[in-house]
Amino acid sequence: MKGTVGELGEFGLIRELTSRLTTTPAVRLGPGDDAAVITAPDRRVVASTDVLIEGRHFRRDWSTAYDVGRKSAAQNLADIAAMGAVPTALLLGLVVPAELPVTWPAELMDGLRDEAQVAGAAVVGGDVVRGDVITIAITALGDLQGHDPVTRSGARPGDVVAVTGWLGWSAAGHAVLSRGFRSPRAFVEAHRRPEPPYQAGPAAAGLGATSMTDISDGLVADLGHVAESSKVRIDLHAAAFDIPTQMSDIGKAVGVDPLQWVLTGGEDHALVATFPRGRQLPARWRVIGEVQAMSATPQVTVDGKPWLAAGGWDHFGSDE
Amino acid sequence: MKGTVGELGEFGLIRELTSRLTTTPAVRLGPGDDAAVITAPDRRVVASTDVLIEGRHFRRDWSTAYDVGRKSAAQNLADIAAMGAVPTALLLGLVVPAELPVTWPAELMDGLRDEAQVAGAAVVGGDVVRGDVITIAITALGDLQGHDPVTRSGARPGDVVAVTGWLGWSAAGHAVLSRGFRSPRAFVEAHRRPEPPYQAGPAAAGLGATSMTDISDGLVADLGHVAESSKVRIDLHAAAFDIPTQMSDIGKAVGVDPLQWVLTGGEDHALVATFPRGRQLPARWRVIGEVQAMSATPQVTVDGKPWLAAGGWDHFGSDE
Numbered sequence: 001m002k003g004t005v006g007e008l009g010e011f012g013l014i015r016e017l018t019s020r021l022t023t024t025p026a027v028r029l030g031p032g033d034d035a036a037v038i039t040a041p042d043r044r045v046v047a048s049t050d051v052l053i054e055g056r057h058f059r060r061d062w063s064t065a066y067d068v069g070r071k072s073a074a075q076n077l078a079d080i081a082a083m084g085a086v087p088t089a090l091l092l093g094l095v096v097p098a099e100l101p102v103t104w105p106a107e108l109m110d111g112l113r114d115e116a117q118v119a120g121a122a123v124v125g126g127d128v129v130r131g132d133v134i135t136i137a138i139t140a141l142g143d144l145q146g147h148d149p150v151t152r153s154g155a156r157p158g159d160v161v162a163v164t165g166w167l168g169w170s171a172a173g174h175a176v177l178s179r180g181f182r183s184p185r186a187f188v189e190a191h192r193r194p195e196p197p198y199q200a201g202p203a204a205a206g207l208g209a210t211s212m213t214d215i216s217d218g219l220v221a222d223l224g225h226v227a228e229s230s231k232v233r234i235d236l237h238a239a240a241f242d243i244p245t246q247m248s249d250i251g252k253a254v255g256v257d258p259l260q261w262v263l264t265g266g267e268d269h270a271l272v273a274t275f276p277r278g279r280q281l282p283a284r285w286r287v288i289g290e291v292q293a294m295s296a297t298p299q300v301t302v303d304g305k306p307w308l309a310a311g312g313w314d315h316f317g318s319d320e
Numbered sequence: 321m322k323g324t325v326g327e328l329g330e331f332g333l334i335r336e337l338t339s340r341l342t343t344t345p346a347v348r349l350g351p352g353d354d355a356a357v358i359t360a361p362d363r364r365v366v367a368s369t370d371v372l373i374e375g376r377h378f379r380r381d382w383s384t385a386y387d388v389g390r391k392s393a394a395q396n397l398a399d400i401a402a403m404g405a406v407p408t409a410l411l412l413g414l415v416v417p418a419e420l421p422v423t424w425p426a427e428l429m430d431g432l433r434d435e436a437q438v439a440g441a442a443v444v445g446g447d448v449v450r451g452d453v454i455t456i457a458i459t460a461l462g463d464l465q466g467h468d469p470v471t472r473s474g475a476r477p478g479d480v481v482a483v484t485g486w487l488g489w490s491a492a493g494h495a496v497l498s499r500g501f502r503s504p505r506a507f508v509e510a511h512r513r514p515e516p517p518y519q520a521g522p523a524a525a526g527l528g529a530t531s532m533t534d535i536s537d538g539l540v541a542d543l544g545h546v547a548e549s550s551k552v553r554i555d556l557h558a559a560a561f562d563i564p565t566q567m568s569d570i571g572k573a574v575g576v577d578p579l580q581w582v583l584t585g586g587e588d589h590a591l592v593a594t595f596p597r598g599r600q601l602p603a604r605w606r607v608i609g610e611v612q613a614m615s616a617t618p619q620v621t622v623d624g625k626p627w628l629a630a631g632g633w634d635h636f637g638s639d640e
Contacts, residue, residue: 028364029469032549034402034533035368035462037469040360044348047444048355049459051413053451082354093371093413093457124367127457131373137413137447137457139369142355149349149357213354229352 001106006098006130013128016102017109024122026088026143036124038089038141046142046149048079054134062177065104067192068136069111071267075216076140077119078196078269082214084150084205085142087119087198092126093137100134108136119198147205150273155211155230159274161289162281165197166190167219167241168258171265172250179254184246196269200284204273207281212273218264220300220307223272227299230274236263236289236302263307321426326418326450333448336422337429344442346408346463356444358409358461366462366469368399374454382497385424387512388456389431391587395536396460397439398516398589402534404470404525405462407439407518412446413457420454428456439518467525470593475531475550479594481609482601485517486510487539487561488578491585492570499574504566516589520604524593527601532593538584540620540627543592547619550594556583556609556622583627 005013018031029037038045050072052058058068073090080087090112096105105128112123121140173191182188196214204212211230215222219236227234243251243258251258274291275281298306325333338351349357358365370392372378378388393410400407410432416425425448432443441460493511502508516534524532531550535542539556547554563578571578594611595601618626 029471033469033471033473034399035366035405035460035469037364037366037403037464040363040365043360043363045358045360045365045461046355047358047409047411047459047461049411049413049445049457050447051415051449051455051457053415053449056449056451079354083357085355089367091367091369091459093369093459095371095373095455126369127371129371129373129376131376131455132453133451135371135415135451135455135457137369137371137455139367139411139413139459140355141365141367141461144357149353149355151349151353153353 001102003102004098005096005100005102005105008102010128013102013105016106020106020109021113021123022117027122027124031125036089038124040143042144042146044144046080046083046085046144047139048076049137049139050076052136063192065107066111069108070115070193072136072138073112073115074194074196074269076138077115077121077198078214080140080142081196081198081201082212082271083142084147084202084209084212085144086202087121087140087142089121089124089141090116091124091139094126094128095131095133095135096128097132097134098130145202147202150205150209150212152211152213152226153229155226155232155274155291157232157291157293158277159210159291160277160287161234161236161272161274161291162285162287163270163272164200164284165270166195166268167270168247168261168265170194170267171261172247172258175254175256176250184250187250190268194267194269197271197284200271204271207275208279209273209275212271215266215268215270215272217266219272220263223300231294233292233295234289234300235292235304238303240286240288263302321422323422324418325416325420325422325425328422330448333422333425336426337448340426340429341433341443342437347442347444351445356409358444360463362464362466364464366400366403366405366464367459368396369457369459370396372456383512385427386431389428390435390513392456392458393432393435394514394516394589396458397435397441397518398534400460400462401516401518401521402532402591403462404467404522404529404532405464406522407441407460407462409441409444409461410436411444411459414446414448415451415453415455416448417452417454418450465522467522470525470529470532472531472533472546473549475546475552475594475611477552477611477613478597479530479611480597480607481554481556481592481594481611482605482607483590483592484520484604485590486515486588487590488567488581488585490514490587491581492567492578495574495576496570504570507570510588514587514589517591517604520591524591527595528599529593529595532591535586535588535590535592537586539592540583543620551614553612553615554609554620555612555624558623560606560608583622
């Protein structure tokens with residue numbers, strides 16, 4: 001596979017990309033027609049769209065095309081899992097410069113395919129156009145398998161807050177990469193390729209989760225959306241977080257309290273959910289706080305106090 | 321509504337955009353959560369994604385934001401109709417520069433909403449990020465209502481080829497605009513805001529259409545995909561096309577055979593389908609040719625001969 005996407009042309013590129021795909025029994029009609037057809041056994045379909053732009057959401061010098069594919073897919077598939085649904089399909093809207101080597105979108109597609117497979121889904125279609133900046137728009141679909149969707153608005157005072165997946169690993173990896181290092185590898189890898197706990201999403205729906213979201217902007221920020229939607233206050237317990245030694249070491253090396261990464265680091269796409277108190281939770285869920293009656297802002301506190309450095313990103317903010 | 325999207329910020333912009341939306345009974349959960357939930361009564365969902373970029377697929381000096389919204393939605397909703405499905409939902413991935421006035425994405429959203437409404441669908445979610453070039457990635461979903469999907473691969477020798485919707489109007493409008501004119505208004509409007517015959521899609525599935533596609537790259541080019549997928553040859557009859565007098569007049573004025581626009585003009589998003597010979601078709605369908613056994617290329621001919629100027633676009637071609 002040689003040359004640029006401009007040399008290969010639109011139809012050649014589409015052929016190259018679709019030739020890499022695999023399918024699942026849910027895919028009734030894959031790429032190549034006006035639209036794809038996917039089963040929706042539940043008679044409802046869950047759908048979410050995310051957009052990633054080079055230089056903003058990923059860097060070609062930090063991540064391979066394959067890793068960007070894995071990460072782009074993961075981010076969107078996690079949204080489906082966070083509703084309590086099983087991912088079924090991905091659609092890709094891709095903008096690529098004409099001078100980009102064909103290997104880049106090809107390896108991106110390999111990454112999308114493999115991450116979809118981890119989640120049980122398949123890439124079923126998309127669109128490729130030429131433009132100056134690599135832009136990746138992904139839509140993920142999923143099936144609720146008879147469960148009610150788990151929204152952000154169902155948390156009730158008295159519920160416990162529990163999390164599953166990695167917390168702060170991507171942020172720690174980002175801190176390492178930003179300073180020009182390539183290790184510790186586990187954290188760099190976590191930044192390049194998050195591992196959302198897909199199966200925990202539908203399982204949480206089965207466990208009676210009252211609310212759920214995936215952590216993309218940071219735990220405190222994303223729980224802020226839950227608190228706002230549910231009209232409750234959420235208090236987290238700092239001691240409930242288990243900071244890995246290696247993460248503490250990185251924190252010392254770069255002068256950052258690692259709890260900051262855990263509480264405000266996004267992109268690990270862990271799942272945070274609320275459950276009725278007393279509900280028996282599998283070991284993968286760690287209880288980190290509780291839901292309380294609404295009070296004045298801030299709606300999310302740590303040990304009863306505002307988390308001063310709490311954040312998340314405003315993608316249009318000027319300080320980025 | 322004043323200021324730029326950068327001043328309003330990500331969450332402010334999302335609030336502004338979602339406040340403009342309407343809903344339908346198919347929308348179980350709209351924007352504001354990790355994902356939307358839409359009914360899929362047929363137990364299958366039809367899904368298609370398209371990407372439009374400023375300067376490439378639309379121009380802000382030629383089209384209002386509202387018209388770009390109508391057109392972007394139409395293009396994608398037509399793909400759903402072309403499968404024989406009823407559109408249910410749109411998701412929007414939007415890239416906007418920070419310095420863009422908020423009115424632009426707001427009016428874009430109005431256009432998306434209104435076109436979705438024409439097709440019976442609703443905008444249910446999306447993502448907005450900051451970037452240098454306005455980029456619009458739309459995913460449309462639809463329901464087959466018990467019909468088999470009408471693909472591009474089912475045309476059989478002996479079938480008739482029929483079309484419904486506008487042909488060449490957008491291309492004639494483009495020719496007018498390219499020369500700095502703003503009239504005849506009907507053609508300019510057709511370019512700015514196509515009117516796909518949404519209801520004809522599911523109706524064609526009910527009429528037993530053997531293949532169908534929407535015309536986005538031009539009739540000859542899109543029928544080429546049908547011929548290739550169905551392994552047949554398609555012959556069109558030039559005399560079957562009714563060229564409006566006004567289109568002929570524009571052709572004379574700009575030195576273009578208007579049949580060229582009819583045969584190769586895309587973006588009207590008319591529907592072209594094949595039906596078993598003898599099938600009684602409603603008046604909205606005009607028979608324009610017939611399906612024959614496969615032969616050497618070209619697979620699509622006009623009165624038995626290759627259409628020399630036949631085209632469509634290769635979005636990565638260098639001559640654009």
